[in-house]
Amino acid sequence: MPDVHWNEEGHTLSAGWRSAEPPPSRLVRVDDTTKADTAYRLAREGAGLVWRGDFHNARQLLRALARRADRQPPPAGFHAYRQARATRAVLLGRLLVPLSQELTVPLRRAPDVRQACTEAYGPAEGPTLVPLTELLGVIGAHEWRRKGVEVPALGERIHPPLRRVLSRPRRVRRPGRPRPAALPHGRLRHRHGHGRAGRPAGQEGASSRSWPPISTSAPSRAPATTSRGSGCRAASR
Structure with missing residues (x-):
């Protein structure tokens, strides 16, 4: 100091x-x-x-x-x-x-x-x-x-620690907001601009813009995942 x-x-x-x-x-x-x-x-x-x-x-x-x-x-x-x-x-x-x-x-x-x-x-x-x-x-x-702060979704008051109150604000989920419903099985969620968020597990290297829906059966041909560019080319074929 x-x-x-x-x-x-x-x-x-x-x-x-x-x-x-x-x-x-x-x-x-x-x-x-x-x-x-x-x-x-x-x-x-x-x-x-x-x-x-x-x-x-x-x-x-x-x-x-x-x-x-x-x-x-x-x-x-x-x-x-x-x-x-x-x-x-x-x-x-x-x-x-x-x-x-x-x-x-x-x-x-x-x-x-x-x-x-x-x-x-x-x-x-x-x-x-x-x-x-x-x-x-x-x-x-x-x-x-x-x-304390009244949270209607919880039906009670919360008492946040002072370090949380004074810390830099971050993007978090509000307690009062409902959670999104789960997607049907086999559907792909697209979240543009969030990197790997919303892509199926194991397919991070492929592009989510033209990737087909996930199937429960084994695919006939696995897409190439050696690089981001090759994954995009394989997905567009």
């Missing part, structure tokens, strides 16, 4: 950097007296904003930064839009809150985040700085796990 340093009231302070993003080039102390326009300008310049005021006011400032970042019309094109959203996320991630060695937030009206941070980060490793957006995500994931 890298260390970051900043000046505060004539003293040089340091803390560990707890985020997957690289630390800002410089850190600036901000509090309840800091204007949203000033904070937005500093964040756009690449400075990290170390919050020292009321916790609820920090959330208000985060919303103000988001409103200013959304004033620009979204760019046209998929890649340009994704790049703009990534830039917005980095900018909002520059509002930082401290975490003590006991994984508490030493700010006024701050919630108790010890259990949520312990589940997400593990044992404390000293004072750290964390983006407020990330901390809010950790709190939300903890509440989701504590309250």
Whole structure:
């Protein structure tokens, strides 16, 4: 975990950097007296904003930064839009809150985040700085796990582990979706664009576009499977 340093009231302070993003080039102390326009300008310049005021006011400032970042019309094109959203996320991630060695937030009206941070980060490793957006995500994931998620297909609530909540989303089957019905015997399922998925066992080398239905009797001539190209030629004969 890298260390970051900043000046505060004539003293040089340091803390560990707890985020997957690289630390800002410089850190600036901000509090309840800091204007949203000033904070937005500093964040756009690449400075990290170390919050020292009321916790609820920090959330208000985060919303103000988001409103200013959304004033620009979204760019046209998929890649340009994704790049703009990534830039917005980095900018909002520059509002930082401290975490003590006991994984508490030493700010006024701050919630108790010890259990949520312990589940997400593990044992404390000293004072750290964390983006407020990330901390809010950790709190939300903890509440989701504590309250559970209602799954109508199961008739009960599930409580996913925090590592599943915070991990990168993957393409999985939803619990509420019915499973597809089994295909009749001897029929071939075509799934274009999925490689070997949906091909009969032992015929991975052949093309599924022109392969005849599977028969229960032994075939009169086995197709060549020495290579992908030869299998395709044999299937098209």
